[in-house]
Amino acid sequence: MTKSKIFQHNTFTTLSGGFYEGTISLAEALKHGAAGIGTLDTANGEVTIWDGIAYHGDAQNHVRQVEADETLPYVALVDHQALKTFTDSSSQPSEEFLSNVVAQFPTENTAYTIVIKGHFKSMTISSKPANNTRPYAEILADQPYFTRENVAGTLVGIWAPEHLSDLFGAGFHLHFISDDKQFSAHTQSFITEDVTVEFGQIAQIEQEFPTDNTSFNQKKILT
Numbered sequence: 584m585t586k587s588k589i590f591q592h593n594t595f596t597t598l599s600g601g602f603y604e605g606t607i608s609l610a611e612a613l614k615h616g617a618a619g620i621g622t623l624d625t626a627n628g629e630v631t632i633w634d635g636i637a638y639h640g641d642a643q644n645h646v647r648q649v650e651a652d653e654t655l656p657y658v659a660l661v662d663h664q665a666l667k668t669f670t671d672s673s674s675q676p677s678e679e680f681l682s683n684v685v686a687q688f689p690t691e692n693t694a695y696t697i698v699i700k701g702h703f704k705s706m707t708i709s710s711k712p713a714n715n716t717r718p719y720a721e722i723l724a725d726q727p728y729f730t731r732e733n734v735a736g737t738l739v740g741i742w743a744p745e746h747l748s749d750l751f752g753a754g755f756h757l758h759f760i761s762d763d764k765q766f767s768a769h770t771q772s773f774i775t776e777d778v779t780v781e782f783g784q785i786a787q788i789e790q791e792f793p794t795d796n797t798s799f800n801q802k803k804i805l806t
């Protein structure tokens with residue numbers, strides 16, 4: 584069976600547990616893959632990596648390319664190898680659409696890489712402000728949401744089963760980049776129009792921690 588791989592620097596839980604200091608440069612991260620998700624130093628905004636280019640969507644809904652020397656406190660890069668590909672031209676809200684994707688996973692206990700490309704009737708994204716010091720849940724509670732109608736683009740990310748939630752978060756973690764590269768951040772919800780879905784089974788995880796970083800070594804990660 585075709586296998587996908589994932590590289591993570593830190594985990595979803597080190598980020599959500601309050602460690603926001605950028606500890607890997609984009610240049611270093613890109614050695615591990617050309618597609619993925621993350622955030623910048625201070626948990627600033629949302630990073631979407633596609634075709635080897637990292638895009639930053641900020642809390643003002645502006646998108647720019649991330650520079651090679653900018654740092655990230657959390658990033659996941661996937662070597663996405665499609666196990667299954669299918670198209671769907673129905674109009675469905677994301678909750679329903681994604682539960683149908685999960686129903687097609689052939690196994691229960693591994694994570695999956697996800698790429699969904701095409702046209703969306705609607706796409707709603709969120710992004711965090713810069714310079715965060717508050718607990719993660721507080722940041723998310725008042726972060727801005729942005730919606731675009733009739734947008735073409737790519738959703739990229741992962742799905743993880745409950746038992747891997749400390750590593751990846753539970754369920755779907757998807758980021759969006761529009762084809763015009765003007766609309767990008769963390770995906771909250773969408774309505775499909777005409778999309779191609781690919782998923783790949785994650786058979787290998789390379790998990791890295793910034794063990795030379797004093798604040799990482801001393802900070803108590805809260806869960």
Ligand SMILES: [Zn+2]
Pocket residue numbers: 620621629756757758769770
């Ligand atoms: Zn995200």
